[in-house]
Amino acid sequence: MGRQRRRWPRRVYGVGEEPDPRFSLANERTFLAWLRTAMALTAGGVGLDVLAPQKTSYLVLAVGLVLTGMAMSVFGLSRWMAAERALRTGSPLPALSAGALLVGVTLLFGLFIVVVLVTNR
Amino acid sequence: MTTNGRDAVWDLAQAERTALSWRRTALAFVILALALVRLVAGVGVPAASVLAVLCAAGVGGLLMLTLRRYRRTTERLHRSEPLPSGRLPLLFTLATVLLGMLALGWVILV
Numbered sequence: 520m521g522r523q524r525r526r527w528p529r530r531v532y533g534v535g536e537e538p539d540p541r542f543s544l545a546n547e548r549t550f551l552a553w554l555r556t557a558m559a560l561t562a563g564g565v566g567l568d569v570l571a572p573q574k575t576s577y578l579v580l581a582v583g584l585v586l587t588g589m590a591m592s593v594f595g596l597s598r599w600m601a602a603e604r605a606l607r608t609g610s611p612l613p614a615l616s617a618g619a620l621l622v623g624v625t626l627l628f629g630l631f632i633v634v635v636l637v638t639n640r
Numbered sequence: 641m642t643t644n645g646r647d648a649v650w651d652l653a654q655a656e657r658t659a660l661s662w663r664r665t666a667l668a669f670v671i672l673a674l675a676l677v678r679l680v681a682g683v684g685v686p687a688a689s690v691l692a693v694l695c696a697a698g699v700g701g702l703l704m705l706t707l708r709r710y711r712r713t714t715e716r717l718h719r720s721e722p723l724p725s726g727r728l729p730l731l732f733t734l735a736t737v738l739l740g741m742l743a744l745g746w747v748i749l750v
Contacts, residue, residue, distance in 0.1 A: 525725075526722070526725035526726075527725050527726050527727050527730070528725075528726050531726060532725060532726075537722050540654075540717055540723050541651060541654050543723050544654045544655060544657075544658045544713075544723070545654070547658050547661070547662075547729070548657065548658050548661045550729055551661045551662060551664070551665045551732075552661070554665050554668075554732055554733065554736050555664065555665055555668050557736050557740070558665075558668040558669070558672055558736060558739070559668075561672060561736075561739060561740050561743050562671070562672055562675065562743075564743060564747060565672075565675060565676070565679070565743050565746065565747060568746070568747045569679070572750070578747070578748075581747045582744065582747055582748065585740055585743045585744045585747060586740075586744070588736075588740050588743075589736070589737050589740035589741070589744075592733050592736035592737055592740070593733060593737065595733065596729055596730065596733040599726070599729055600726065603726070
């Protein structure tokens with residue numbers, strides 16, 4: 520059980536019992552999907568900045584997208600931990616909470632991009 | 641637990657899908673790092689070279705770790721042992737944040 524003791528993070532592996540490994544694997548894939556979404560936002564921000572480096576509206580959008588991407592990756596990890604904990608203790612999975620906020624912010628950025636493209640400012 | 645573990649061995653596609661997911665994410669790192677290196681090369685080639693070497697080493701290391709994780713995952717499923725822990729998820733999150741900071745630096749400074 521030495522391996523068990525060294526498992527990180529303690530906050531997750533210190534509670535409950537081993538869940539069905541398939542659930543853990545699915546949880547892992549969900550975490551990775553959040554990371555990839557975060558990368559897409561980051562790439563989108565850089566791409567916008569390449570399109571029009573001189574325009575302030577594009578700069579604001581680019582910075583916002585990259586920051587949202589960074590927040591999303593950290594959120595993905597914390598959600599992975601919360602879900603793994605819930606799997607181990609047999610409690611319901613955590614609500615989307617901050618994730619809903621992040622998705623909302625991303626949608627707002629999409630709207631903003633459309634406005635910026637149409638008005639060409 | 642034992643039955644769960646044994647079921648999971650018959651469903652090894654689960655571990656495979658997860659491994660592919662890890663690899664896809666590492667590939668996303670490669671693409672973003674390549675784009676950043678290419679952009680930085682427009683400003684200064686020496687800086688871009690340093691960045692390229694660092695990114696190649698970092699992302700290459702992460703890719704090797706995903707391969708090791710897949711091997712360990714299948715081994716432990718066969719032995720009905722607990723799966724690998726949260727260290728690689730932490731590393732991947734840190735890599736994403738680091739790439740995000742590089743992107744932010746480029747967007748603001750250049």
